[in-house]
Amino acid sequence: MVTVTRRPHTPIRPIWLCRACGHPWPCGEAKLALLAEYGQNRVSLFVYLAGAFGDAVDDLGKLHSGETPISGELFDRFLSWPSASSSAYRTARIEGSSPT
Secondary structure (H helix, E strand, O other), X not given: OOOOOOOOOOEEOOOOEEOOOOOEOOOHHHHHHHHHHHOOOXXXXXXXXXXXXXXXXXXXXXXXXXXXXXXXXXXXXXXXXXOXXXXXXXXXXXXXXXXX
């Protein structure tokens, strides 16, 4: 029997790509996992993502010789998606989570 180990959709630092799929983190699967993990505790989700956003700005700035990464894109990537109008939120609701 072959055992398949799934990698978690967590970030590879300092490049902030998903360890499992290689997409920019948080990838779609990571977003769904975070919504499920934090459930109705939206404030804690935003606090966690704000910390990750700060770390990503620092890490990516160091990789690019001190140049500031495009913060608007990073902000959208980390902090604009977990709202009631986002597709990740709607998908999680359809799949049975209730992140409100």
